[in-house]
Amino acid sequence: MKELLEILNDLHPDVDYETEEHLVDNMILDSMDIVSLISEISETFDVTITAKDIVPDNFNSAKALFALIQRLEDED
Amino acid sequence: MLFTSYAFLGFLLVLIPAYYLIPKRWQWPLLLAASYLFYAAAGIKFLAYILVTTVTVYAAACLMEDNLLRQKAYVKARKEELSREEKKAYQDSQKRIRLRWLTACLLLNLGILAVVKYANFVISNINGVLSAFSGAGRLSFMTLALPMGISFYTFQAIGYLVDVYRGTVPAERNLLKFGLFISFFPQLVQGPISRFGDLSRTLCEPHTWDGRRVSFGLQRMLWGYFKKMVIADRVLAGVSTIVGSPETYGGAYALVGMLLYTLELYADFTGGIDITIGVSEALGVVVQENFHRPYFSKSLKEYWRRWHISMCNWFRDYIFYPVSTSKPMQKLSKFTRRRFGERAGKRVPVYLSTFTVWLATGVWHGASWNFIVWGLANWVVLMASEELEPLYGKFHGRFRVEGKLWYKIFQVGRTFLLVCCLNLFDCYSSLADTFSVFASIFTTGNWYVLWDGSLLGLGLSMLDYGILAVGTLAMLSVSLVQRSGGIRERIAKRPYAVRFMVWYGLFLVILLAGAYGVGYDASQFIYNQF
């Protein structure tokens, strides 16, 4: 989780990821952010996030994103 | 059947009452029949195209889902016997089968679209190359008429197909209900490209008469007709004069043409979508919004989140994400990262995927180099502003202008002008014309035509300009009010007499100031002569 927060903070230093629950709905993360996020994540965690995983529910909060990563790690 | 035809109004006049009078289980079949009737009115042979897409996509989706269900059942039944590796191998093999269905169906439907829409474009380019080398060997053009709305319904069908493949929506098992999803008449002509998950929620449900909802729908339509008939169709005369002869109308004329075209495009497209959503609303069907006050955007990036939203989302979900998260792209990203550092590694997937998206967007808009260059020009601007982001950040930090009203207005104006310039590609038929006209704005210096009365010779009279100005102000005011909630809800709270005057007044304005009918044609004809 700490690594994930680092990646996120790199992207938008001014957002409080501990509390923000609507990263996509509030347009904090746009599609380009999401793509660079995915490439960072795959670099760091060695998981593949595919297009079908890119739904707002998975990206709206750091917690949800972390859950996605864990789920993907499990599947592998 | 154009939205702005008596036939369409007559069609609704029969359809809407019938829709609420028949038993509710017959409502969606009635919509299906009405949609095919609407489509057949554009040319009965076109029905074949939409039927092929409907049946093939329906079948492929069912097959993919059947396969997925079988796979799940198989795995469940053999939970104990299968090792993790065996399970995965089996799942992968089944996935490949599904992928084959997906690919075949995609190729077929994109192939149809490509042939009817792009064959002649390809042929003309081949001819160009051939004649450059030998001067001979001309291929003849195909004589295929473009079926109405084919770009829209094909994309809508593909979106559904991919969603089923991904397992995010269930396959529709009723062929007729699926047929209605593809052919729902209000969105056949110009979209929006609805997602199955959104549209299917209300499309086939039974709908009880709800006076408020029906009148809201009609009000929305009325507003759409105002934009289309009073503004877009009126400004058309001026735009076609200027765009029709780029040699004559350069410089200040081109600037005026650019602004008028942007006005026309906005009024025509958002007005048409207002009619689409309004008709659907009157039928109880919820169609997603396609515009979100686009000209209030403070950057091009924001503009593309607020203009033609359904199309942008389509390209995002079905091209941008798949391409950028694809294995080759991730590999390329890792490779670049190692060779050229983190900065480059981060950019490569974004640049390449957005390039693909804008290329596709350009091609989708029309079979011509102008649209392709238009798409890529958008890409260039978007990437440039992405690169300049840190610089902006510094500037904003230094001068503390962000959030101030005048600076917001500046940003909005800047974005608007940028969009206007990009739209030039859409106006002119050749790239050479587009570039020379754009250059002429800065070089001709014929600014005197703005006030010496020359603008009255473009097919628009003083009165037309007046109506356009008032109409534009009306649209702007409505947009400003809408920022803090729906305007119809606000009017609905007023006493009956006020509501009546507002909506009947709007109707009268369209009736009297609309640019329609023989009378309007005739006056255009006269203007063109003198």
Place this chain on the structure above:
Amino acid sequence: MSETTKKGQALKIAVSAAVVLGSLFLLQKLLEPKYVDDVVEGAFVAEYYQEEKDFDVIFIGDCEVYENFSPAVLWQDYGINSYIRGSAEQYIWQSYYLLEDTLRYETPEVVVFNVQSLQFNESQREAYNRMSLEGMKWSSSKVKAIFASMKENENFLDYVFPILRYHSRWSELSGTDLQYMFQKKKVSFNGYYMRVDVRPAENIPEGKPLADYRFGENAWSYLEKIAALCEEKDIELILIKAPSLYPYWYPEWDEQVREFAEEKGLTYLNFLELGEETGIDYSTDTYDGGLHMNLSGAEKLSHYLGRLLREDVGLSDRRGEADLSAVWTEKLDAYEAEKLAQYEYYGMEIG
């Protein structure tokens, strides 16, 4: 819902409907062209309905009838009660349906049709369709006339609700539109359009050679229909070609009409060849260089036709009928007054 709110609801709907229908009706009346001060030709077709419909002779056709024959002369000197159902560039199917329409009210003894319009096989301009059709009262004939006339960009609904056609006229409204919203003033003399001024005919261009001199099938079929209808109703049909020098009347065209007339046993008068008998003098009898007759020309033609109708066709002199005479006395007064006014307007000596 309680009784009172129900009543309130009904009242609300009734008042709204009344406001909508009333305002649309008034707007339509206001926006329709009045054809009173200029383009008066547009008002001719409607004026017929105000008449006591008991005519001996009905003219149908384009400007070559309504500018070339004066019913006033036919009455004054021959006791023939006639009316011209003419309109600008009246196409032959319009003439046919105007005849059909006329027969709903009366059966004249003679119908005079000017054959110039055979040259058009389809409607040429929407404006002319409007001027010929709008004035007709609603009947199956009018509906059929509209469908026979409409050009591709026209719509039947635009005839039913003229406001859809004239909606943009609000920018050019004048006092006339208000003044004549409901009451029109008479602009013709039994369908005759009077002009007293003179512009001699000179340098009339020869007709350009045509690829095909046969009249169009559609146009021709309506000539046959006109002949058949007259035969059925026992009406004597007289075909004429007015002495207009232009548009050019080709000998090949003339031949076809002549043959048709012979075959059907009809009278065909080509006034272009009857110059001596009528006494038309193109230096004094036309107001636009030979296209149309002025008053002097029209009166000469009327004398010729009047004599023919009395002597050859055998129409009787009705000047003895007291009621009819009274009507005509009034009409002749207006006719003379208009003459004087026009002589004054054009600065001419009273002829």
